[in-house]
Amino acid sequence: MKVFYSDLDNTLIYSYKHEIGERRKCVEVYQGREISFMTEFTWRALKTLMEKLLFVPVTTRTLEQYQRIQLGISMPSYALVCNGGILLKDGEPDRCWYEESLRRIQEARTELELGMELLRADEKVCFEVRFVEKLFVFTKSAKPQETAERLRERLNLKLVNVFCNHKKVYVVPRGLEKGTAVRRLQEILDCKEAIAAGDSLFDLSMMDVVNVGFAPLDLREEAGCVKNVEFLSGGVFSDLLMERLIDAK
Known part of the structure; x- marks a missing residue:
């Protein structure tokens, strides 16, 4: 089928x-x-x-x-x-x-934790920072492109991706x-x-x-x-x- x-x-x-x-x-x-x-x-x-x-x-x-x-x-x-x-x-x-x-995303754990730390310190973030089922990080930002760019500058993009979708911002591990x-x-x-x-x-x-x-x-x-x-x-x-x-x- x-x-x-x-x-x-x-x-x-x-x-x-x-x-x-x-x-x-x-x-x-x-x-x-x-x-x-x-x-x-x-x-x-x-x-x-x-x-x-x-x-x-x-x-x-x-x-x-x-x-x-x-x-x-x-x-x-x-x-x-x-x-x-x-x-x-x-x-x-x-x-x-x-x-x-x-197990597949274990290598990215440190980057996910750093992503949460950066988002909690970001004054543009207008929502709680969530670590969804210990799989990826999610929040919302008043200026999502700026928030995402700051994340990309600080995080190891070989281990995680950063996405924007309207006000939503995600840090998602490779894998x-x-x-x-x-x-x-x-x-x-x-x-x-x-x-x-x-x-x-x-x-x-x-x-x-x-x-x-x-x-x-x-x-x-x-x-x-x-x-x-x-x-x-x-x-x-x-x-x-x-x-x-x-x-x-």
Whole structure:
């Protein structure tokens, strides 16, 4: 069976701040508020595709954040959360996978701790500094590009990556890429054919290890030398993606 690895936020689901039209379905409630949605077309199409594809969510969300998402369709047999550091099997964390993730990033531990120290001293940081499941560092900054640049100047970039996504700032160890997690899971599944989709720099590494990837057109410049990526434009990305996958069947 072909595997479909997909990011979630801004790939399949969207914040209430994002305009995706009137025909939409709530998929996440937080503190009594509806905060994330799918278009009805994407929801129906994904439900149909899951009968023919093994759908594996791949997200930087924490386990708690992932568990808030209720797609209203059958639970994926596998999901990769915390940027692939945690594998869920039928909704339950795989302890061996997590321990192996920690082992793989052990060399970067000192840099992660230094990253936290630098962020706590950064006056532009406007959120708590989190060491997510001892896997990567996360916070928010009023001037994320400046915060990220300061981190890049001080940290060993052979051991960690620094990412910005709007106000969010991440320090992520090498070896915790989504592509690494997808490759690890591919070995377990022993599946030769896979596709991937995503909208951000976090997602490029997994597109690089599958047969074909799908991304919005505005990611083309950052995609660089990643091969076999098809860029989609002209509407809500999730709908364009579903149309493309349906046509490919």
